[in-house]
Amino acid sequence: MKKSKKVSIDLSQEYYPKEAVIITCCQFLRDNYVFLEKRKDIRVMLTPKKAGGLQKIEREFRNELINNTLRYYISQKNKGIREYIVKTALFCSQPEEAADDLLLKELEGAQAAGWQEDPLGIAIPWEEKNRKNKDKKKK
């Protein structure tokens, strides 16, 4: 009777997400030939490159799959927090020169306007400003 050179592992999708299975398969690529099929459940076929140790490979695969499944579920739970941390880190890493450039542009704009132009109405005397407000109230 010929010894089987490969091992087939059937995995229920109820317990093992597809992503975790694929990650586990990638970890076993170096020493095995791996092929995935979709039957009723997920079927993983492992053929070791070097003869021997089929049961050991299957047990190692199943163990690693549990680890990756746990990592997957944790990463799903922490996704929002991780994105927030990365966004905050990127925002804080912006150079300070960017803020200085904005200030310079404002000053240049103000200078270009000339001393006679008064876009913010600073040069209007207080009495004149209040007179305008009194007129508005009377109306």
Add this chain to the structure above:
Amino acid sequence: MSIMEIRFDNFFYAAPAIKKAIREYNGLADFSCKEKNRCTVVTVGNIRERGLVSLFKQEFSNCVLSMMGVLK
């Protein structure tokens, strides 16, 4: 001249990964690709190296899986 068909289930194997693997193996054989029954069927023919024929399907499948890891 042997021709082999490899069926990659679209549930696991992404089309970009398969195409990238075909590009990697371009010089070793002739490839054609089609979609059939939610699978990508890759037809391989004219394998240049005779010594590779027996292991070609397995090595190519491994390459596709490794490309999946890269793409993710």
